[in-house]
Amino acid sequence: MTIALYPGSFDPVTNGHLDTAVRAARVFDTVVMAVFDRPNKNLLFSTAERVDMLREATRDLPRIKVDTYSMLTVHYARQIGAGVIVRGLRAAGDFEHEFHMAQVNQTIEPTIDVVVFMASPRYTFLSASTVREVASLGGDVSHLVPPHIVVALKQKFG
Ligand code: ADP
Numbered sequence: 001m002t003i004a005l006y007p008g009s010f011d012p013v014t015n016g017h018l019d020t021a022v023r024a025a026r027v028f029d030t031v032v033m034a035v036f037d038r039p040n041k042n043l044l045f046s047t048a049e050r051v052d053m054l055r056e057a058t059r060d061l062p063r064i065k066v067d068t069y070s071m072l073t074v075h076y077a078r079q080i081g082a083g084v085i086v087r088g089l090r091a092a093g094d095f096e097h098e099f100h101m102a103q104v105n106q107t108i109e110p111t112i113d114v115v116v117f118m119a120s121p122r123y124t125f126l127s128a129s130t131v132r133e134v135a136s137l138g139g140d141v142s143h144l145v146p147p148h149i150v151v152a153l154k155q156k157f158g
Contacts, residue, residue, distance in 0.1 A: 004028035004115070005082040007073050009039040012149045013054050014131055016123035020088040023117055025063040032080060033058065037070035044132050044156060057146045074109035085112060090119040090127070 004024055010017060010033070017033075025031045035050045045053070051068050058064040069076040077085055085105070087098050102114040119126075126144055135141050135153040142150050 001030070002028045002084065003030045003032065003080060003082040004084040004086045005032050005034055005073070005077045005080065006086040007034045007036055007069075007076070009041060009043065009128065010035050010050050010054055011039075011041070011043050011045050011128050012050065012131065012145060012152065013057050014123075014126055014128055014145050014149075015143075016088065016090075016119060016126040017128075018057060018146070019120050019123055020086065020117045021058070021064050022061065024086045024115075025061065027115075028063075028084065028086075030063055030065060031086065032065045032067055032082065034076065035066070035068040036073070037068055045152070049152070053149055053152060056148050072108065074105045074112050077112050078109060083112060085114045087114060087116050088119055089116045090124050 006021055006024060008017065021031050021033055033054055035047055035054060037047045047068055051066060054066045058066060067080070073085065089095060089098060098114070098116060105112065105114065131141050131144050131153070136157050138157070141153065
């Protein structure tokens with residue numbers, strides 16, 4: 001039974017995140033998508049909102065579980081018995097960041113490996129921040145996020 005942890009801020013979850021999670025669930029028995037409670041970012045949605053939106057988005061995906069955490073990612077991975085941390089890689093900018101984090105994590109918890117999934121071509125330029133920005137200006141994001149996220153964004157931006 002292999003458990004993989006897919007951590008992120010998911011502010012909000014996008015079709016790109018879901019694509020990575022679904023592909024990871026073909027490789028690992030269980031994928032835990034975990035909302036980091038305290039990212040060093042300006043958040044649009046609260047932790048409870050991000051978790052609820054993620055639960056709804058993964059309702060029909062039995063191998064994908066949703067949780068939240070506020071400790072070091074590798075400590076949380078150990079706590080839930082995950083041997084692997086899943087991340088998605090879009091353009092070159094992601095690589096520097098992911099490589100750095102993987103190196104640091106390796107020094108803290110050498111038994112947990114980072115497995116990176118290359119973003120699907122159609123989601124390479126999709127980020128949660130782009131979705132927030134387009135939605136805040138009244139743009140259509142229905143091709144980028146699940147329908148309930150479109151509704152939640154409309155509610156946020158009025
Ligand atoms: P974002 O980078 O979109 O603000 P997160 O911080 O929640 O979102 O990202 C969590 C993980 O998901 C990171 O490893 C990130 O590279 C990956 N990811 C984000 N968007 C995509 C996408 N469109 N395709 C594949 N992976 C993605």
